Amino acid sequence: MYLSKVLNRTVVDSSDARIGKLEDILVSPVPGSYAPVTFLLVKTRRGEERFIPFEAVSNLGGDGVSLKYLFASLPVVAPPQEAIRLVRDVLDQQIVDVEGARVVRVNDLKFGTVGAALSVIGIDVSWRGVLRRLGLSGLDIFNVFKINLIDWRSAEPLKGTLKIDTVSQKLTTIHPADLANIVEDLNVKQGSHLVSALDSKTAAKVIEEMSPEIQRLVIRYLGPERASKILERMSIDEAVDLLKMMSASEARKFLSFLQDLQSKKMERLLAYENDTAGGMMTLDYVTARPEWTVAETIDEIRRASPQLRSILYVYITDEKNKLKGAVSLRTLVVAKPDRALKEVMKRLPKNSILRLHDHVNRIVRVMTKYNLFTAAIVDHDHKLAGVLTIDDVMRHLVPNA
Secondary structure, three states: EEEEHHHHOEEEEEOOOOEEEEEEEEEEOOOOEEEEEEEEEEEEEOOOOOEHHHHEEEEOOOEEEEEEOHHHOOOOOOOOOOEEHHHHOOOOOOEOOOOEEEEEOOOEEEEEEEOOOEEEEEEEEHHHHHHHHHHHHHHOOOOHHHHHHHHHHHEEEOOOOOOHHHHHHHHOOOOOOHHHEEEHHHHHHHHHHHHOOOOOOHHHHHHHHOOOOHHHHHHHHHHHHHHHHHHOOOOHHHHHHHOOOHHHHHHHHHOOOOOHHHHHHHHHHHHOOOOEEHHHHHHEEEEEOOOEEEHHHHHHHHHHHOOOOOOEEEEEEOOOOOEEEEEEEEHHHHOOOOHHHHHHEOOHHHHHHHOOOOOOOHHHHHHHHHHOOOEEOOOOOOEEEEEEEEEHHHHHOOOOO
8 A cells, every 4th residue: 555545535434424535644753663653634524634543543545544433432632743744744755765875755655564553664766656646657558667665664754753863873874975975965954954963973974075065065054163073073184175165264264163273283284275285185194203112103003093084104203203204004013012113114215205385296196106005295394294195186186076
């Protein structure tokens, strides 16, 4: 049975007296399960709306609705606030198909018996559902339009009575890149609400996967106060790229809501052009001193790791922050714990080290020539200023990828 087949059907009571028309069906949301029907909403012949408990219904089908009792004997009741009205809250709305990681439109709903309860079990998102609602199913004589049902348990409405914070519990199981695509398919208001319902760490990952223009729209919609918690969890270079798309005054407003240290780091990166090493670099890296042991360095990695997205190398600097070399995680893992870093580190070829104002063309040549996943960037005093990853370069060259 489909919702479209029973809507607007005649409702009669136990004496076969015509009560009115079926206007809506209400279900009770059950997390991770199918939603049982709890009430029918009937529009009476007088134009009044009455909620009929489903236990008072003897038959519900394409030929109409019949009640077990006289209509006059039924008490006037109101459904609980958490009840979902299928026509008002779900039909024609956009939903997130969690399993398919996509946004789809609800064209019809399928019912089935689960245990002893009539429940919503499927969501029809196909053109077949549209034809069914229009009463034109018979036109598809060659079955060109296949029924495409999504399991009710694998979808979450973006509008209606379900709270957005309960929606986010399932959405966090979707890969950030797929979730970013979902946000991009929504309007700005819906997408922003979805992002704000996620925890800051997940929201930051999702924002980083969006196209630059959608990033800017969502962050602007959220506003400086709400967006600041997300910006602080983004990698600094990604957050700076986002701020560079704003006017100087707007960027300063967002920076004012960030923690002082984070704000100063971002202001430092904002000073460089987008197509230079300084404009693309990140400040998320680990440094160590030449005299440190392997064991001490691993302890430092453990301490810094929660604030960093990834660690491939530890950069060795002296007490004045001048770059001396680098050591890979692989080297640290296989080296003896008591060995000093100066004994195991690799001295970097002079031409493989980037300068702050190096243009992206030189960056590509250097990283390609030396087969680098990451490159160190130094200032005019050879002090370590930042690190550039191949991901940062690719994102600059292909921003919408």
